[in-house]
Amino acid sequence: xxxxxxxxxxxERIASDGIDAVRIARIAMDAGVxxxxxxxHFATREALLAEALAYSFELAGDTRTVATGExxxxxxxxxxxxxxxxxxxxxxxxxxxxxxxxxxAVRHPELRPTAAHLYSRMHxxxxxxIEAGIDTGEFSPCDAGRVADRVLALxxxxxxxxxxxxxxxxxxxxxxxxxxxxxxxxxxxxALARE
Amino acid sequence: MSPRPSTAHVRRPAILSAAxxxxxxxxxQNTRISDVAERAGTSAPGVLYWFPSKDELLAEALQFSDDRFYFSLTGELAALDSATERLTRLVExxxxxxxxxxxxWIELWVRALRDPRLAEIRERLDRRWRTTLADVVxxxxxxxxxxxxDADDVALLLGAVMDGFAIQLxxxxxxxxxxxxxxxxxxxxxxxxxx
Numbered sequence: 001x002x003x004x005x006x007x008x009x010x011x012e013r014i015a016s017d018g019i020d021a022v023r024i025a026r027i028a029m030d031a032g033v034x035x036x037x038x039x040x041h042f043a044t045r046e047a048l049l050a051e052a053l054a055y056s057f058e059l060a061g062d063t064r065t066v067a068t069g070e071x072x073x074x075x076x077x078x079x080x081x082x083x084x085x086x087x088x089x090x091x092x093x094x095x096x097x098x099x100x101x102x103x104x105a106v107r108h109p110e111l112r113p114t115a116a117h118l119y120s121r122m123h124x125x126x127x128x129x130i131e132a133g134i135d136t137g138e139f140s141p142c143d144a145g146r147v148a149d150r151v152l153a154l155x156x157x158x159x160x161x162x163x164x165x166x167x168x169x170x171x172x173x174x175x176x177x178x179x180x181x182x183x184x185x186x187x188x189x190x191a192l193a194r195e
Numbered sequence: 196m197s198p199r200p201s202t203a204h205v206r207r208p209a210i211l212s213a214a215x216x217x218x219x220x221x222x223x224q225n226t227r228i229s230d231v232a233e234r235a236g237t238s239a240p241g242v243l244y245w246f247p248s249k250d251e252l253l254a255e256a257l258q259f260s261d262d263r264f265y266f267s268l269t270g271e272l273a274a275l276d277s278a279t280e281r282l283t284r285l286v287e288x289x290x291x292x293x294x295x296x297x298x299x300w301i302e303l304w305v306r307a308l309r310d311p312r313l314a315e316i317r318e319r320l321d322r323r324w325r326t327t328l329a330d331v332v333x334x335x336x337x338x339x340x341x342x343x344x345d346a347d348d349v350a351l352l353l354g355a356v357m358d359g360f361a362i363q364l365x366x367x368x369x370x371x372x373x374x375x376x377x378x379x380x381x382x383x384x385x386x387x388x389x390x
Contacts, residue, residue: 018309020224096308103301106365107222115366123370149371150379153359161355164307164314166321168351177352184386 003041005031007055010048015093019049019100046104050114053097057118060094073133074188080129081178084122084155085171086163095163123148133186140187147185154178210235210242211259214252219295223253223302250306254316257299261320265327278335282388285328286353286380290361290373297365300358325350332388341388349387356383 009030013022022045028035042048060083071079086095101118105111127148133139158177161169169177183189213234218226226249232239246252268288272281290297307314328350335341360376 018305099301099305099308102362102366103222103298103305106298106301109367112367116368116370119363119366119368120370146379149375150356150383153356153363153379155359156362157355157357157359160304160358164304164317166318177355181352181383
């Protein structure tokens with residue numbers, strides 16, 4: 001389907017070139033279609049970015065629904081955090097799109113619902129996993145929504161630093177810090193013994 | 196044309212101040228040198244003399260904005276009596292009161308992804324902020340207000356969570372209020388520093 005091919009090509013191009021530098025003609029060439037067709041499907045660059053990001057997330061959607069019941073809730077959450085970090089490859093590429101989306105959504109209000117929707121999905125996904133752990137008694141009772149809010153902020157704050165190769169935040173550090181903060185909120189022994 | 200060293204000296208801060216304003220309003224992509232020149236009350240060649248590229252202008256404008264921020268911050272913090280009050284004030288300033296600023300930082304992040312020079316600048320400015328936070332933590336530990344904890348680690352944690360929330364606030368996510376963000380950040384600080 002040409003629309004999917006265009007989106008696939010757009011995801012790669014936006015991630016490698018940045019949305020400002022992206023050339024519709026290049027995406028068209030990569031996708032093996034005409035520029036006219038790209039313009040037909042996507043009225044603006046912003047629309048293309050929004051849809052490319054949503055497309056990328058949909059593709060990753062299958063891996064994001066981690067199997068329930070098998071692993072302890074703590075392990076599930078660790079796996080979920082892992083999927084949210086800029087690991088080399090597809091996740092790192094999606095992170096680049098994510099950061100570009102932040103900028104575009106701040107400047108173009110029509111993109112904000114897309115950003116809000118993605119955050120809302122992530123938030124629900126994390127909150128439900130936290131609630132599941134509280135239900136089984138694995139986690140101490142807490143306001144799951146509030147904890148999820150903070151985890152998301154930590155994922156973004158540490159994630160962007162890891163993505164930018166901040167010397168203080170290699171990927172391992174981002175992973176440890178996010179998990180440590182979450183573990184404390186859930187009444188689990190912190191992963192890092194600092195005190 | 197004869198050189199005019201005195202007016203050139205006066206123009207640089209005016210240009211940077213204007214650049215910070217215009218970039219904040221329109222974004223780097225949509226900022227033209229002539230926009231900045233007009234805002235600063237000079238000519239396009241007058242801007243280009245100091246800043247040969249827009250990326251250079253962004254980097255310098257951020258540095259300038261940052262210097263201005265720390266200049267007034269120093270006075271503000273000195274007027275507060277306790278480390279607790281100073282830390283609270285820092286958490287209040289960013290991200291909640293940093294509304295217009297957040298977009299400049301996101302611009303820097305996006306560009307730092309592809310420009311090592313801007314990545315270096317981002318890193319330096321971030322370190323400065325984290326040092327400011329860490330210094331206040333140490334003051335509080337010296338005065339007995341705060342418990343023992345690695346001040347640099349706490350500063351990194353607070354820096355990350357504040358950035359994460361700054362993004363959500365900048366996106367205008369209705370689920371996230373400045374008030375809730377402050378409570379989240381202060382809550383995290385308290386959990387690490389009060390026993």
